[in-house]
Amino acid sequence: MRSSFKVFLLCLFAASRCITASSQDKHLETKPNILLIFADDLGYMDCGFTGSKIMETPNIDALSKKGMVFNNAYAGAGN
Numbered sequence: 001m002r003s004s005f006k007v008f009l010l011c012l013f014a015a016s017r018c019i020t021a022s023s024q025d026k027h028l029e030t031k032p033n034i035l036l037i038f039a040d041d042l043g044y045m046d047c048g049f050t051g052s053k054i055m056e057t058p059n060i061d062a063l064s065k066k067g068m069v070f071n072n073a074y075a076g077a078g079n
Helices: 002-030 058-066
Strands: none
Touching: none
């Protein structure tokens, strides 16, 4: 009797772990992966991926190749 109860508890524990693991995986898939870089006094042509021949920015260039680049923006301040 006790061994069947232990097997029942083991099965119950395994099932609960499977349910929580699958729900956690779904939650991780829905989270966006966003990297937003703010830089002071960075001009449009100051990065390599925008055409700079003077400044070298290999890490930012690699990020721009793997992701999305938004070229149009609006500054809501009196610049």
